[in-house]
Structure formats: structure tokens, C-alpha cells
Amino acid sequence: xxxxxxxxxxxxxxxxxxxxxxxxxxxxxxxxxxxxxxxxxxxxxxxxxxxxxxxxxxxxxxxxxxxxxxxxxxxxxxxxxxxxxxxxxxxxxxxxxxxxxxxxxxxxxxxxxxxxxxxxxxxxxxxxxxxxxxxxxxxxxxxxxxxxxxxxxxxxxxxxxxxxxxxxxxxxxxxxxxxxxxxxxxxxxxxxxxxxxxxxxxxxxxxxxxxxxxxxxxxxxxxxxxxxxxxxxxxxxxxxx
Amino acid sequence: xxxxxxxxxxxxxxxxxxxxxxxxxxxxxxxxxxxxxxxxxxxxxxxxxxxxxxxxxxxxxxxxxxxxxxxxxxxxxxxxxxxxxxxxxxxxxxxxxxxxxxxxxxxxxxxxxxxxxxxxxxxxxxxxxxxxxxxxxxxxxxxxxxxxxxxxxxxxxxxxxxxxxxxxxxxxxxxxxxxxxxxxxxxxxxxxxxxxxxxxxxxxxxxxxxxxxxxxxxxxxxxxxxxxxxxxxxxxxxxxxxxxxxxxxxxxxxxxxxxxxx
Numbered sequence: 001x002x003x004x005x006x007x008x009x010x011x012x013x014x015x016x017x018x019x020x021x022x023x024x025x026x027x028x029x030x031x032x033x034x035x036x037x038x039x040x041x042x043x044x045x046x047x048x049x050x051x052x053x054x055x056x057x058x059x060x061x062x063x064x065x066x067x068x069x070x071x072x073x074x075x076x077x078x079x080x081x082x083x084x085x086x087x088x089x090x091x092x093x094x095x096x097x098x099x100x101x102x103x104x105x106x107x108x109x110x111x112x113x114x115x116x117x118x119x120x121x122x123x124x125x126x127x128x129x130x131x132x133x134x135x136x137x138x139x140x141x142x143x144x145x146x147x148x149x150x151x152x153x154x155x156x157x158x159x160x161x162x163x164x165x166x167x168x169x170x171x172x173x174x175x176x177x178x179x180x181x182x183x184x185x186x187x188x189x190x191x192x193x194x195x196x197x198x199x200x201x202x203x204x205x206x207x208x209x210x211x212x213x214x215x216x217x218x219x220x221x222x223x224x225x226x227x228x229x230x231x232x233x234x235x236x237x238x239x240x241x
Numbered sequence: 242x243x244x245x246x247x248x249x250x251x252x253x254x255x256x257x258x259x260x261x262x263x264x265x266x267x268x269x270x271x272x273x274x275x276x277x278x279x280x281x282x283x284x285x286x287x288x289x290x291x292x293x294x295x296x297x298x299x300x301x302x303x304x305x306x307x308x309x310x311x312x313x314x315x316x317x318x319x320x321x322x323x324x325x326x327x328x329x330x331x332x333x334x335x336x337x338x339x340x341x342x343x344x345x346x347x348x349x350x351x352x353x354x355x356x357x358x359x360x361x362x363x364x365x366x367x368x369x370x371x372x373x374x375x376x377x378x379x380x381x382x383x384x385x386x387x388x389x390x391x392x393x394x395x396x397x398x399x400x401x402x403x404x405x406x407x408x409x410x411x412x413x414x415x416x417x418x419x420x421x422x423x424x425x426x427x428x429x430x431x432x433x434x435x436x437x438x439x440x441x442x443x444x445x446x447x448x449x450x451x452x453x454x455x456x457x458x459x460x461x462x463x464x465x466x467x468x469x470x471x472x473x474x475x476x477x478x479x480x481x482x483x484x485x486x487x488x489x490x491x492x493x494x495x496x497x498x499x500x501x502x503x
Contacts, residue, residue: 002326003327006323007316007318098310102308103331241293
């Protein structure tokens with residue numbers, strides 16, 4: 001498992017650094033954003049709503065809308081994809097899969113990769129979810145954490161779903177480019193299809209960035225994730241190298 | 242017996258692969274698989290260790306194996322020292338000190354990154370990891386390919402020592418002289434078919450070189466032509482009355498690789 005961690009170290013740290021940098025650059029911009037929007041209040045009122053600028057002055061609303069509802073929320077599927085795309089495809093592409101499979105059973109190789117990468121993903125997502133609470137506490141800013149638990153749940157489920165989709169491609173393909181491109185293609189297609197009312201469930205963003213109780217959808221996403229992880233295992237078990 | 246392979250067939254969509262291969266490896270024996278590129282040597286080894294699934298046939302491996310692949314790919318981001326630690330973590334019964342000793346003897350720097358190693362050094366590192374694993378059967382695919390003469394000699398010595406502990410070696414090579422010095426028995430593959438097997442001296446007994454007048458045709462492989470005579474490699478059976486001389490192992494293998502002999 002040490003090797004798996006070393007393998008993921010750069011991706012994990014880079015993701016964490018980039019996301020923390022985005023968060024830290026977002027927070028001091030609050031007053032500037034509000035001022036900018038106030039200057040154009042008439043336009044904002046017409047298109048976004050009359051209370052938006054007023055509400056944005058509130059730290060809680062700013063964090064929920066700009067962090068969970070925008071910057072972090074939009075990147076959740078991409079974080080899931082980044083953590084999963086090279087897991088198996090890179091080993092096959094670089095020929096190192098033979099080193100692993102001739103020293104351990106396929107089950108152990110699959111599990112060690114799954115455990116390390118999913119633990120780091122969940123850890124990263126949790127940290128990014130509680131980041132606003134840590135920041136507001138340190139900076140003595142009033143923040144109502146009422147929606148943090150539900151958003152954390154949604155974000156986690158979304159990240160796990162995209163991680164599982166990419167894991168499947170990573171096992172199925174022998175090169176990293178195919179696995180990452182396939183995942184992004186699925187993300188783009190499902191988001192576009194999700195615009196239609198009857199296939200709204202395909203747009204995972206509305207779930208990831210939403211605060212409505214959507215347990216049925218969340219459970220469906222989790223079931224789909226489990227199915228994808230199991231399918232990945234079946235392909236890995238049967239695949240020739 | 243440590244390995245028994247019966248009627249092994251593995252055919253790819255392209256039509257290449259191996260067909261009806263039969264052989265066994267005894268305890269304390271070195272068995273070499275000889276053959277040109279594309280003969281099916283690597284496919285045979287990969288089927289034995291489970292990386293490829295045979296279409297038919299049976300493989301019985303009684304014990305642990307240690308494998309050196311044809312492509313010596315290791316983690317390029319790691320240093321040699323880190324690579325040994327990774328191997329130790331991933332491998333049961335790994336002798337870390339033995340791996341370090343082999344690397345020291347082959348003068349591979351421990352602090353060097355795997356990405357910076359030459360092909361020969363990478364092969365040496367992979368060999369040190371493979372040989373440091375305590376196994377009953379060492380499956381080595383082209384173990385000396387890309388090594389300098391000193392390293393090759395050192396590695397062949399290490400391979401020859403393996404049977405002293407009642408352990409076995411199954412290895413592939415296309416260097417006939419090397420196989421002749423190292424292996425107890427050989428099997429020869431050509432285009433996925435086993436064309437000859439046995440103890441090297443016995444194989445040498447089965448074939449002879451016959452000199453005939455220039456232009457005189459006979460059933461066998463025309464190995465060499467001179468101004469006055471032709472030299473054929475033929476099976477000894479059925480040529481008892483002919484004037485023949487012993488053929489070297491490399492002549493026999495070359496004849497098998499290049500054309501039919503019989």
C-alpha cells in the first residue's frame with residue numbers, strides 16, 4: 001500500500017494545494033465581488049434576482065453559493081476523475097502491471113489500489129468541505145454551518161460516482177489518455193442530457209451542488225458506483241496482460 | 242516435478258501464439274526455451290504464470306514462482322533503493338540483502354532513479370529483485386538481453402547456482418551458446434510449435450552434418466554452400482549409411498529456425 005500512496009502522492013498534494021489556493025483566493029474577494037455587483041445592481045436584479053447582492057453580503061450565503069455552489073462544487077467530478085484515471089491504465093501502459101500481478105493476487109492488487117485511492121479521495125473531499133468552517137473560525141467570521149452536512153453528503157456521493165466511472169475506464173483501457181478522455185466525455189454528455197426535464201437525474205451537478213433532500217437520487221448514484229466498482233473488478237479479474 | 246505443461250494452446254486473433262505445447266520442469270533443473278522472435282516463448286511463460294489465459298491444455302505448477310518479464314518495466318519515479326523497498330513490500334519471502342548484494346556486484350547505484358538507468362542496468366535491477374525472491378521455480382524471460390559481457394557472465398553464474406538448492410529455472414533465450422552452457426534441457430519453438438525437446442547432448446546425437454557434392458540434393462536443411470560441396474543438417478535416422486560428421490548445437494538450432502530438417 002506504501003507504493004500506492006507514493007504513486008498518488010503528487011496527484012493528491014497537487015489537488016489539495018490547487019483547491020486550497022482557490023478557496024483562499026475566493027474568500028478575500030468577497031467585498032470586491034459585492035462592490036462590483038452593487039455597481040451593476042440593476043442588471044443583476046433583472047437576471048439573478050433582487051435579493052442576490054444583498055444576500056451575498058452575508059458570509060454564509062457567500063460561502064455556500066461561491067464555494068459549494070460554484071468553485072468547489074463544479075470541480076468535484078473532476079477531482080473524482082483525477083484520483084482514478086491512472087490507477088490501472090498507467091500500470092498497463094508502463095508495463096508495471098506484470099510486476100504487481102506476479103507478486104500478489106489480483107484481488108490484493110485491486111483492493112490495495114481501491115482502498116488507498118478512495119481513502120485519499122474521501123479525505124480530500126471531507127477536508128475541502130470543512131475548509132469554510134476552519135477558515136471562518138480562524139478569521140472569527142460568522143458562518144452558519146447548517147447546510148454543510150447535506151452538502152458534504154452530496155459532494156461525497158458525487159465524487160465517489162465519478163471516481164467509480166473513471167475506475168471502470170481505467171481498468172478497461174490500456175492507456176491513461178483513453179481513460180481520462182472517456183470520463184470527461186461521459187461527464188459532458190450526461191450534463192448536457194441532464195438539461196432535459198425527464199433526464200434531469202443524469203446531470204450530477206444539480207445533485208452535487210444542491211441542498212434539496214434527494215436521498216433516492218443519492219442512493220441511486222451510490223448503487224451505480226457499487227455496480228461500477230464491481231464491474232471493474234470482474235474485468236480486472238478476467239483481463240489478460 | 243515442479244511444472245507440467247500439457248497440450249498448451251494459446252492462439253491470438255492474428256493467428257500467432259502457441260499450439261499443443263508439452264513439457265515439464267523437474268526439481269533442480271534448468272530448462273531453456275529457445276526460439277526466434279515470435280516463436281511463442283513469452284506467450285508460453287505468460288500462460289504458465291497466469292497473465293494470459295490458455296485456449297486449451299493444462300498447466301500444473303507445484304510451488305511458488307518468481308518472474309522476470311521480457312520488458313523490464315519498473316517504477317520510473319522511484320530510486321533503485323525505493324524500488325527494492327517496494328519489491329520487499331510486495332513480495333513474500335524477499336531477501337533484501339541478496340538483492341543489495343547482486344546490485345552491489347553489478348555496480349548499480351542505489352540512489353539513482355530508475356528513469357535514469359540504462360537498459361542493461363534496468364535489467365540488472367529487475368534480475369536482482371527476481372532472484373532475491375525465494376521461489377521454487379524461477380521463470381526468466383530473456384534474462385541476459387542487453388547486459389554487458391561481465392554482467393551477463395555474473396547473471397549466468399547466479400542462474401546456474403539456483404539448482405543447488407533444489408530449485409528450478411525455466412528461461413527463454415535466443416542466444417544458443419548461452420543456453421548450451423547453462424541449461425540441462427531445452428525445448429525449441431518455431432512459429433508457436435514445439436519442434437524439438439530434450440537434453441542438449443541427446444539433441445546433438447539426433448542430427449548430423451552431411452557433406453555432399455555441389456548440387457546434389459538431399460532431404461534436410463542446406464546449411465552451407467562452398468564451391469565444391471554443400472553441407473546439409475539432417476536427422477541421423479535413415480542416414481546411417483551416409484558419410485556424416487557431428488553437427489554443433491548452434492548449427493542444429495539454426496537449421497531448425499531457418500527451415501525444416503528431417
